[in-house]
Amino acid sequence: MHARLAGIASDCRASQMSDQPICRLRIKVSACASEDRVQGFVDDVLKIKVRATPEKGKANKAVKKLLAETLGIPVRSIRITRGQANPLKVVEIAMQETAVFAGLPHD
Secondary structure, three states: OOHHHHHHHOOEEEOOOOOOEEEEEEEEEEOOOOOOEEEEEEOOEEEEEOOOOOOOOHHHHHHHHHHHHHHOOOHHHEEEEEOOOOOEEEEEEOOOHHHHHHHOOOO
């Protein structure tokens, strides 16, 4: 794994409650953006832009859809566990951490 991502990977842990590994990521969402885009990591936070508005869960749905498309997994494999009404969120992705980081943009 890339040395810069080593600190971020510490937030990814296999779940002891299921057979599926779970990767937890901190993200910062910019809603009402001009495009839907996973920008990459700044320190240990993944920055994401979505066109959707932050009302009635629209931006959260857009974030999950964008991450699923980026990683090539079903939307149901992504769950927002913290920050439902906040731009700073924690997401859980049902996927190996190395596959998550391989599928996300980084320097």
